[in-house]
Amino acid sequence: MENFEFYSPTYFVFGKDNENRAGEFVKRFGGTKVLIHYGGGSVVRSGLLDRVKASLDREAIPYVELGGVMPNPRSGLVYEGIDLCRKENVDFVLAVGGGSTIDSSKAIAAGTVYDGDFWDFYQGKRIEKALSVGTILTIAAAGSEGSPDTVITKEEGMFKRGASGDAVRPKFSILNPALTQTLPAYQTAAGITDIMAHLYERYLTNSEEVEVTDRLIESLLLTMAHEGPRVIADPDNYEARANIMWAGMAAHNNMCGVGRSQDWLSHTIEHELSALYDCAHGAGLAVTMPAVFTYELSHNVMRFAQVAVRVWGCQMDFAHPEVTAKAGIEAFRNFLISIGMPKNFEELGAKEEDIPKLVDVLCNGDGRNGTISGFITLNEEDCTKIYKMMV
C-alpha cells in the first residue's frame, strides 16, 4: 500500500424528508447569502425547489437562483453563475440536483473567488479557495456529493475536463433516496453504471498488497449488482434506492481508493463520447468499459479473474485464469445490458466515422501529447482499436 492522505469532512444527512432541513445546514456552515443552482424542470415540477426555498426562508437566509444546468454541464452557465455570485455577494452555493448541477456549483464556487479564468482549474490548476458548497442530491451516480472533483465541458472545442480541490468539497450533502424514485429508468441505470465505473476505475490498480481497498470496492460492486436490478424492476423501492445512494457516495469519496494507483482510462475515453454526442455519461461508460477492460486484460489477468470470482460469482478456472477474467467482463457487460444500458456505438448514438476525430481530441486535445495513461498507457492506435471494439 502506498502512503496517502484522506480527508472527507462532508456532513452527510441521509434519509427521508431531509431536504426540508437545507436551511438549517446552510446556517450551520456559515452561509448568509445563497445561490440555489439547479437544472431543469423536474426539480421545479416536483416541488423540491419550493421546499428548499421554504427551508431557507424559515432560517431567514436570502437567496438568488440560477437554473438551466444541462447534463455534461457547460462553461457558459458557470461564467453566468460567477457573475451573479459576485454581483449579489453570494457566500454559499447550494446545488439542487445531480452530479452535473453539483459540478457546475463547484466551478461557480471556485471561479467566484478567483481572479483569472475559472477554466484554469480544468487545465490542471488546483482549486485552493472557493465559496462554500452544499448539495441536495437527486440522483445516485456521480459521487460529486462527497468528492473534491468537478467536471465541466467547455463549449469552444467541446473539451470535457476535470478539476479538483478540497475547497469545493461540499460542506454538507443531503441524500434523500426518495427524491430519486421519480427518475426515468434509463437515468437510474446510467447512474448505477457510473457508480460501478468509479469502483472499477479504482479496482484496476498497479499497486500491490491492497487487500482492504480491494475488498471494500468489491463490497460496493456486490451491493450494486444486487440492488441495481431491484430498483430497475421496482422504481419505487426506497430500500434499494437507499443502498445504491450510500454506495454511490462511498464509491467516490475515495475511502476505497486510497493508497493505490487508479485507472480512469474508461472515464477519459468516455468523456469524448458524452462531449461529442451529449449522451448520458453512464450510458457512454456502459459501452466503453467492456472494451477498455478487454484491452487491459492481458496487463493483469489475475486482477480481472479476482473480480470475476469475488463479484460476479464466476468459477475460477485455475488452468486458464484468462477464461475466468473474460467471463467476469462478459458478466459485467450482460449486467449493464440487463438494466437497460446500450451495448454499442449504434445504441449510444455514436458514429464509427467519428472515431478519428474522437481519437484526435482524446490523445492530443487540450494539452495532451499523443497518449493517455491509467492502468496501462494508450496511444492513438490503441484508442482507435478500443473505439472500434465498441462499434
Add this chain to the structure above:
Amino acid sequence: MENFEFYSPTYFVFGKDNENRAGEFVKRFGGTKVLIHYGGGSVVRSGLLDRVKASLDREAIPYVELGGVMPNPRSGLVYEGIDLCRKENVDFVLAVGGGSTIDSSKAIAAGTVYDGDFWDFYQGKRIEKALSVGTILTIAAAGSEGSPDTVITKEEGMFKRGASGDAVRPKFSILNPALTQTLPAYQTAAGITDIMAHLYERYLTNSEEVEVTDRLIESLLLTMAHEGPRVIADPDNYEARANIMWAGMAAHNNMCGVGRSQDWLSHTIEHELSALYDCAHGAGLAVTMPAVFTYELSHNVMRFAQVAVRVWGCQMDFAHPEVTAKAGIEAFRNFLISIGMPKNFEELGAKEEDIPKLVDVLCNGDGRNGTISGFITLNEEDCTKIYKMMV
C-alpha cells in the same frame, strides 16, 4: 435503512515516516500549546516521543507532557491531565499511543473546558466542546483515531464506561503501520480481535434492507481474516499491518454502521472483565463474543448464516441454516484461537466465582436497571448463563 447523519472530518495521514509531520498538522489545525499524552516505555524507548517532540520544535510549538496511560485508562490520570492543561493553557492534546491513550486524551480535552466533573460525560452527557485532539497511532485496534468515542474506567467501583461527541473527534490522525511492527504478538492479536468485534457489533442488527453496510462490514472482516494470520506469522510484514490499520479505522468511524441498529452487547459484557481483571480488551472480547453470539443465534439464524457463508466460507446448509450459523461462530472462534487469543475464563485469568459480582455490576451498576440491550435484551439470568458459557 434508517435515516442517519454521518460526519467523519478527521484528516488521515497514512504511511511510513508520517509521525515526523506531527508538528505540521498541529499547526494546520490551530494548536499553539500542546499536551503530549502517552502511555509507557515503548513510546519513549523506540524514540517515537523524541521524533514527535522534534517535529513540534521545528514548528516552534511549545508543549508539556503527561505519560503513564495504562490499558483500560483510568479517571485519575484524566483529572491530572485536566489540571495540567488548565495550568499550562494547553489548546491541543496530542495522543501518542493506542486506543487507551487516545481515549484518555479525549477525556482530558473535554474535561479541560467543562465546569463540572468530566465523569458526567461517561454517565450519558454528550460532549459538546473540547480542546482539539490529534493522534499518532501505535496499535491498530480501538478505532479511536477516527471516532467520536472514548472509554474510561473510574477507579472507585472500577466502572468502565463510554462517552461520545464530535468535539473529541481527532482533527488529524497519523497512521504509520511501521510503528505497530514492534508490538508483542499478543497485543497485535488483541487489536485484531477488537477490530473484528467492532465489525460484528455493527453486523448484528435488527434493521432490514441494509445491503450496503452488510457488504462493507463483510469486506473488512474478510480483510482481517486474510491479514490477521499473516501478521501474526510475520510481525514485520508492513503490508499486512497497513491493511489491518486502515481496516481498523474503517471498522469504527461508523461508515459501515450508519442507518442500522447495532449490537454492542459483547463490548458491554466484556467491559466488566477488563475492568475487574485488567485484561486486554481484545482478549476479553475473544472469550466473550462466541458465547454472546451463540446466545443470540436463535434471534436471527439467517444473519449468522450470512456471515458464516460470506466471510468464513461455510457451505450453506439450506435445510438446516442453524448448522451453518453455528459453523460460522465456530470458525470465528477457531480463528481467534489460531492468532493466539484465549478461549475461556481460565486462559483470560477470569474466575467463575466472580460471575455473580460481574453480573451485578453489569446489569445494575452505574445507573442500569437490571437489563442490558443490543441485538437482544439480556437480564441478570441471561448474563449469568453467558458468563458461564465462557468458563
